[in-house]
Amino acid sequence: PGPRVPELLAQGLSFSFEFFPPRDEAGTVALWETLRSLERLQPTFVSVTYGAGGSTRDRTIGITRKIAVETTMVPMAHLTCVGHTREEMTQVVRDLAGAGIRNVLALRGDPEAGPGTPWVTAPGGLTYASQLVALVRRLGDFSVGVAAFPLGHREAATLDDDVAVLLAKQSAGAEFAITEMFFQASDYASLVERAHAAGVTIPIVPGIMPITSLRQVTRMAELSGREVPASVVSRIAEQEGDAEAVRRAGIAVASELCESLLSDGAPGLHFYTLNKSKATSEIYANLRLPVG
Ligand code: FAD
Numbered sequence: 001p002g003p004r005v006p007e008l009l010a011q012g013l014s015f016s017f018e019f020f021p022p023r024d025e026a027g028t029v030a031l032w033e034t035l036r037s038l039e040r041l042q043p044t045f046v047s048v049t050y051g052a053g054g055s056t057r058d059r060t061i062g063i064t065r066k067i068a069v070e071t072t073m074v075p076m077a078h079l080t081c082v083g084h085t086r087e088e089m090t091q092v093v094r095d096l097a098g099a100g101i102r103n104v105l106a107l108r109g110d111p112e113a114g115p116g117t118p119w120v121t122a123p124g125g126l127t128y129a130s131q132l133v134a135l136v137r138r139l140g141d142f143s144v145g146v147a148a149f150p151l152g153h154r155e156a157a158t159l160d161d162d163v164a165v166l167l168a169k170q171s172a173g174a175e176f177a178i179t180e181m182f183f184q185a186s187d188y189a190s191l192v193e194r195a196h197a198a199g200v201t202i203p204i205v206p207g208i209m210p211i212t213s214l215r216q217v218t219r220m221a222e223l224s225g226r227e228v229p230a231s232v233v234s235r236i237a238e239q240e241g242d243a244e245a246v247r248r249a250g251i252a253v254a255s256e257l258c259e260s261l262l263s264d265g266a267p268g269l270h271f272y273t274l275n276k277s278k279a280t281s282e283i284y285a286n287l288r289l290p291v292g
Contacts, residue, residue: 002074004143005045005103006175009203014044014268015289016076016178016205019275021048021059030275031063037277039071041284044268047076047105053083053112057092065099076145077101080109081132085124089132093139105145105178106132106169116154116225130165130172137173146170148177148195148204150187154225163191163198176202178270180224181209183232183253185260203267208258210271210279211236211250213243251279255286262287 008014017038022028035046048063050056060077067075077096079089096104108129111117121127126135133144146169147153149162156162166177177200182188188206195204211217214236217228232253239245258269271280 002068002100002102004175005074005076005145006143006203008044008074009176009205009267013262014205014270015041015284016045016047016268016270017043017273017280018047018049018207018270019063019273021051021056021063022275027275034273034275034277035067035071035073038273038280039073041281041289043073045074045076045103047078047103047270050078050080050107050109052080052109054088054092061092061095061099061101064096064101068100074103075101076103076105078105078107079132079136080107081122081126081129082109082112083122083125085122086126086135087124089126089135090139093136093142097140097142102141103143103145104136105147106136106174107147108132115223119155128165128168130168130174133169133172133174143176144174145176145178146174148179148191150179150182150191150206151224151226153180159194160198163194163200166195167198167200170200170202174202177204179204179207181207181220181272182226183229183257185257185264188261188266189264205268205270206261206266207270207272208254208283210254210283212247212279213250214240214246216250247279251282251286254279255283258283258287 022031048060050060064075064077111119126132136142136144148166152159152162221227236249239249273280
């Protein structure tokens with residue numbers, strides 16, 4: 001079996017990339033071009049998301065297996081509780097083990113009717129990510145990571161409740177956390193401070209989503225339930241009408257955020273790549289990170 005992510009995180013700054021399973025053949029070809037291109041940056045690990053209700057189950061397992069077998073990169077598979085019984089989740093974890101995957105990001109998932117609608121536990125299923133963490137840890141020698149939220153999860157009543165949940169995930173066996181996208185280094189610093197005060201000791205890796213189009217600003221707000229800060233929107237909107245200038249402004253904003261996070265002591269950076277290599281490669285170059 002390959003390395004465990006928590007051990008890689010303990011060795012020094014971690015740079016990781018996230019991908020989603022494509023729907024069609026063209027998307028698959030594009031994903032593999034991106035993976036091969038980003039492989040040159042020698043990421044610490046790469047992760048593959050899990051679609052709602054198990055819709056990507058076989059593709060998530062297939063892609064992580066192929067990354068493990070055919071590339072030099074360490075894969076991690078995401079898994080959610082959406083629409084699954086415990087038995088189904090157990091079977092997915094067994095399939096991952098069979099594919100040689102030992103790193104899992106355990107998530108509850110968003111409600112089936114969409115982010116922000118009420119959560120409904122599937123019959124025979126699980127209600128909280130912490131329960132999935134415990135299930136995966138019981139099933140074998142997996143490293144398990146979880147989600148964390150710099151501005152609090154949209155369903156959490158208070159920020160204290162939100163970090164109590166992160167602590168519960170740690171107690172259930174989570175060994176690291178990756179955050180939702182955010183745009184101000186101070187939001188990450190506040191999460192880390194709250195988490196430490198609550199007794200969280202696992203590394204919390206900030207998640208970075210470079211904005212490369214104006215449409216993405218709206219989409220991000222819909223997904224997280226949080227507005228992109230006005231200061232960020234205005235820097236990008238100033239370039240409206242010039243797609244390349246919009247992209248450059250987005251990369252500059254993300255690069256500055258990454259610099260602040262690293263100088264504030266973040267254990268690494270996790271990039272939401274959207275299956276493209278360009279933005280991540282450009283931020284890497286701006287940060288003068290070692291390549292190859
Ligand atoms: P939980 O930790 O279970 O929290 C969900 C809600 O329940 C929170 O409001 C929490 O405060 C509350 N809660 C938890 N435990 C308790 C308790 N004991 N008592 C009371 N309230 C409680 N989604 C996908 O579908 N596929 C993916 O691959 C995917 N990858 C992601 C990767 C990252 C890095 C991140 C940050 C998110 C990802 N998501 C993914 C989205 C995620 O599934 C949603 O944000 C989801 O709404 C919350 O998941 P969670 O694991 O944080 O849930």
